[in-house]
Amino acid sequence: MSTAPVLSISGLAVAFRTGGELVTAISDISIDVAAGETVAIVGESGSGKSTTAAAVNRLLPENGVITAGSIRFDGRELTELGENAMVSLRGAGIGLVPQDPMSNLNPLMRVGAQIGEALEVHGRTSGAETAERVVELLEMVGISDAAHRARQYPHEFSGGMRQRVLIAMGLACRPKLLIADEPTSALDVTVQRRILDQLDELTGELGTAVFLITHDLALAAERADRIVVMFRGRIVEEGTSEEVLGNPRHEYTKQLIAAAPSLASRRDQRDRPERRDVTPFVEVRDLRKEFALRAPKPGEPQTFTAVDGVSFTIARGTTVSIVGESGSGKSTTANMVLGLEDATAGSILFDGIDLTGLRRRELFALRRRVQPVFQNPYASLDPRYTVAESIAEPLRVHRVGTSESRRARVRELLEQVALPAAMGERLPHELSGGQRQRVAIARALALEPELVVLDEAVSALDVLVQAQILELLGSLQARLGLSYLFISHDLAVVRMISDEVHVMQRGVIVESGTPERLFDDPQHPYTRELLAAIPGASLAS
Incomplete structure (x- = not known):
């Protein structure tokens, strides 16, 4: 494996303009990724890992700005490149496998056309050659009957197959660097393993460097050559899997290891009370x-x-x-x-x-x-309703209580799921994923x-x-x-x-x-x- 870094990030800082002020999101980030190496950035939502990846690809939101540092890719300083040069680099030099395969594939375009577009935009193929290459790429990522599948739409694919399509698109132009941002977080463990095995094999053949973004420390430990742990916009620890797991130095890393059920899979962590009624x-x-x-x-x-x-x-x-x-x-x-x-x-x-x-x-x-709690707390909450209105909705629908008693019940439910009463006035987009799921649980409990x-x-x-x-x-x-x-x-x-x-x-x-x-x-x-x-x-x- 070559030790020369394909990607070298040094002293990177990113801020977002909010209310007329610059709010720092990440600061003093320094990471090198060599050819053929997989480096994983691990951290919870809000730690800055996806912001770091977006900065590398120069795909920050409109209010995001790089305020300090350097990003060198293949000898070029990305922070100084114009947008046209970055457009040429994306896909061709830097591939991307994003997290959500459904929202990152055009539902109105056939799968093959979307892969073909990635090839033709960068001048790699044209015409009949594009169609042949599309079939090769789909076969490369393990999709059978590829010629037929290329003519289908994303909704006709399973989640795992859609993710394979994104991997095919990310690797279509044989990039030197692949950014994989939570590429398998929503997939089943068996599908996840097959896809990651395939990704390892493909990047190994191409000598591609991989920048893996994940909140799963166990997955990072298993797949990455090195792990970088981020917390509140800063790097708090880095090293090999053995170093990070075997001798974690930072308290946050220790918390991640303790909380990961996959790392504790041989220990039963639940203190179950005795069950007397088995009817x-x-x-x-x-x-x-x-x-x-x-x-x-x-x-x-x-x-x-x-x-x-x-x-x-x-x-x-x-x-x-x-x-x-x-x-x-x-x-x-x-x-x-x-x-x-x-x-x-x-x-x-x-x-x-x-x-x-x-x-x-x-x-x-x-x-x-009988009440449900679904996977996606954002999709299951009406974005126009406040938290209090969402929790009270089942009570209104079933005509339970008065307006005053419903308000009291909402306060009680928020307390039950360990959320402050003031949270009731917020909208779903103002909450973290964990807070939204607590709201979904509170709503499910509303009718007792x-x-x-x-x-x-x-x-x-x-x-x-x-x-x-x-x-x-x-x-x-x-x-x-x-x-x-x-x-x-x-x-x-x-x-x-x-x-x-x-x-x-x-x-x-x-x-x-x-x-x-x-x-x-x-x-x-x-x-x-x-x-x-x-x-x-x-x-x-």
């Missing part, structure tokens, strides 16, 4: 869900079976988790329990009442007792439900915030006697919160048991694959 409160029996396929080809099935004969129970005051990768059927199962999807066959008994046979009015009344369905409710959060939300869920369950159906792709998180775990694959439960039993003695190959795919599992001791 099933929720009974799911032989649940099945089929979806009609749009314009199937001759000879192909007319339907797709997403859930196939699933059965499980939930006792009062317990947490039952369903784990599996995208497409396993876990979220479809949750949506049927919530009454958001109709079952094709089977039954869902809630306190003895079969949800599958209820009329709309009866189902509406029952929803007071008995069952809360949490669908990937912590998967998009930083590890420190994630640990806080998991602790909050545990304390609320103990105080209020709540039952949880917890949907997740992350076995490490599931171990911390669950009483019982069901592993789903291709619509079927393939293994069930306590988290201790599944972790210590997994029987099914898919369960073993999920455990092996946990970032940092091989590093945990």
